[in-house]
Amino acid sequence: MMRKSALLALVGSAAAFAPAAMPSLRSTNVASCMQMQADGVSRRDLLSGLAAAAVVAAPALANADTEYANIPFLGGSDQVDVNNANIRVYTRCVLWNPTRSLIPHPLAPVIPSGGMRVVGSWMYFDSYLRANPFFLLLCLTFLPSPHLLPTPTGVASPACTLRSLVSW
């Protein structure tokens, strides 16, 4: 009796692990696939449609205008676009950027060689002025007359120079 009951228990537990439950799951998947296909939403068709759309859209994206074509005229060349150039273009005076000047400025040779650590960016010049306030007085003393500021935007230069000096 004990052997029969043990055998029945063994068979029952083995049946629990048998792949008998899988067919029902598989049949559900097949049914859902058939249902999607019946609705006209085949996954393969959907992916192929997306791929085709990407192929069509790719040239349009490649031709997108990602950069403003007239960037050089915003302060990076000899010509200045007066309609789009920022006010900083006009405030970039010869005094602060002597290496960028088209025509040498009387003070330009003094600034890069007169004990300056780095000249190329006015930020460094700003820090230099903070550390050496007497140099600011020197600049104010030799602040040139308007005709000595030969920048392309020379009209605004004298006022900008003074403003730049005073704003610090």
Add this chain to the structure above:
Amino acid sequence: MVKNTPYKDTADIKTKLFPKLTPAMQEIFLKYDKNLIALKPAPEFVEDIWNNGLYR
């Protein structure tokens, strides 16, 4: 220069600015007039044209 934007062309710059300049400024302006161009205003630049970028 910035205050009177937009300009239609380079001649418009002279028309708008010249009467407001001193003789010395006019001389400089005429000297460097060829360095100025007036392209079509772009909203992304015109909107921020007064920002001098100085923050503290």
